Amino acid sequence: MDTKSILLVGVGGQGTILASKILTTGLMNADYDVKMSEIHGMSQRGGSVSTQVRYGKKVYSPIIGLGEADILVSFEEMECYRYLRYLKKDGNVILNDYQMPSAPILSGKAEYPEGLKEEIVKKVDNSLVIDAAKIAKEIGNIKTMNIVLLGALIKSMKLDFIDWEDVIRNNVKEKFIDINIKALKRGMEVV
């Protein structure tokens, strides 16, 4: 098979890194060669964060170039637009319907850009907009938003043959296992 490239983007603190860790572990368990790269800004909170996962028979570069991602999963609206150029022309987008204003917006120096979501949906044929926060809240913990999105990603990439529950059991704290499995399932159902 050809190497597949997944780009996950969001804002520091949204859980993109845990989602990527679960994703890469599952892919390794399924005997794919996997490489993953993280890019995060200097700030521990509030900076733009992206993780890149590539898998296949043999993976060389750990990073994804412009126009190379098969799927872009964005945890935040503006970040999705920021990274859209990395998507293949016929790639998929999973967009969390969620906005997090950045520092210049918070301080009233700029306004959150309008119409990005609409523009993304118009540009990308295969785009899926999910209100992951709403689903996560329904399950009982807003912080599982990341796993809801991971569920949607797994289904979209047809990776649901992998035993993800097992990966979750081995990678999250015991008291959060059940709720994360629930989040994963709900995410998969959305697709």
Next chain:
Amino acid sequence: MKKLMTGNEAIARGVYEAGITFAAAYPGTPSTEILENVALYKDDIVAEWAPNEKVAFESALGASIAGARTFASMKQVGVNVAADPMFSFSYTGVNGGFVMVSADEPGIHSSQTEQDNRYYAKFAKLAMLEPSDSGEAKEMVKEAVKISEEFDTIALIRMTTRVCHSKSIVELNERCNVPLKNYTKNINKYATMPAISMKLRVKVEDRMKKLEKFSNETPLNYIEWNDKKIGVISSGVAYQYAKEVFGDTVSYLKLGFTYPLPMDKIKSFADEVDTLYVIEELEPFIEEQIKANGIDCIGKDKIPNVGELNPHIIRKNILDKENDSLDTDANKLIPRPPTLCAGCPHRGVFYELGKRKNIMVTGDIGCYGLGALPPLSSVDTIICMGASVSAGHGAAKVYRNNNSDKKVVSVIGDSTFFHSGMTGLLDVAYNQSNTVTIILDNRITGMTGHQDHPGTGITAQGQETLEADIEVIVKALGIRNVKTINPLRLNEMKEALDWALDLNEPSVIITRWPCALKRRTEKEKNEFGSRFDICKVNESICIGCKKCLSTGCPALSFNLEDKKAVINENMCLGCEICSQVCPVNAIDTIK
């Protein structure tokens, strides 16, 4: 067993498997996680945070002379700090194998400079290895320790951010336990006095010849034959990028051992291919040496020497091809600049400093570099670790000798003070300038993610230890005017600054409060309390003046509709800086 590991985790695993028993480092991106992971092997390896890279290197070289397999890691600029002992130890050679890592940072994600430390191998005459992914990184530590012992040399493993921080699959092996080597006193080997050094100098040249022979023979440097129209010589992550672009359509000479270069192997490879490309990240380190040997190749004509390399650049510059990508309008995007965290104890310091006129603020390396950015904008210089104090000294002397009333304030963190601020402060006291030095003591190494240091009372492997007292040290260095304050109380900060700026001799203000992200120890809970309450804006009082926003706190925002400040309850830690700044007392803490 196979495991997904970052390059840094893989290096740590290699350190374990190679039978290394002593390791030391100073934290610095992208190298930090190496020692953090080595420290987990508590039963087998002594792993220590040293006050700086020179000390880390020197303690490891002492352990090597004593007969142990040893290890030191640092970021690229850290090697500059360790360079002095590194050059000497290159002359003496080792006893137990000595492996060091330089984690370079193409693209300068979180450094002062973008330097290609492969030149250090050439300059200091060391053996050098360059892994291109995690699996290689782990195996190369084991190779490096053997090379170090066999050729009596430092073995330098040169990594880059993308190798350090990306994950790939690693096959785990057992640890090989090796006994200590005998140490016998031998000043002709270990004492670099001129007469001895001159002999060692000759020995080093002989060693480099032997290493070049090894470089030509080792399977670390291998050829992959495909079509011979194009040949690519590459090393490190650049090799992976080249493979990504060309796949099996071109032939490769993959270099894992990159100093000394395998010039015979390179010549024979070059002879077989029509066009030879050298694809390397940053400087033309390999290209220059190849050309100096009279071999024609294309390198930096096509591949830039600035910034991180990637497959896109190779594809575009060599094949003249670009991927199709969607058009977006970058003007629509609002940046996400880094900010001091909500509740950061440095915020009040920079807020008060920003109000002072006629001062120069010499800054240093750490989170507090963000004090240079808007809205705080109160730092003038950031040079390298420790330079705030000594650069401040020089500037203050010039102002005073030219009858200028401009004052100098130097700011430095606690970890950085131990790293190389102490010597600068000794200079201030000894050569008598009237600087104000503010030591931002947030009780941890903040920027790199909370590593302990001599001031925290805890070692890298979690043991309790002596806690260095900054106030006592400062006084011992000769500073008579010392005040320790709580930086969350703006009036304390203001009064301390008034006091210090008024003096005609040097002073130190220690701002003591834990990093906002730090989990407090029991001892710290006793001193600083446990968590705070949170702050809230009383909307009926708020006049929408945005004064609170000038503190740059990310928990604060401004509601454009009703023109009131808003505090994000999930982020606020109740430090109360904003409430002290508010002119109408509209912000209060709530339980």
